[in-house]
Amino acid sequence: MGFQDVAFGNGIFVALSYSGAVYLSTNALDWITQSLPETINLNPQEVEFSDGEFIIRSQQELFLSTDGIAWLRKDLPDNSVNYMKLRKTGGYYFFN
DSSP states (O other): OOEEEEEEETTEEEEEETTSOEEEESSSSSOEEEOOOOOSSOOOOEEEEETTEEEEEOSSEEEEESSSSSOEEEEOOGGGGGOOOEEEETTEEEEO
């Protein structure tokens, strides 16, 4: 199993596979598959842990979670596809 991106926070690893699957682990050795809410276009490009929250970014959506299990989906504006990284600081999301 290969991962394109991994983030760690709140004692949990959240990883994205190259096929778009999301995995969780507490020890980075044993992984379980995790489902995201229904999506428009799940092509996850990154996972970050920032300001107490995991953030998965796809081309048109964000998925937010504090525990890696319960995810909230948010749509992105059409022009956000060009942004490479996403950060959350003080409750605000920043693209750069």
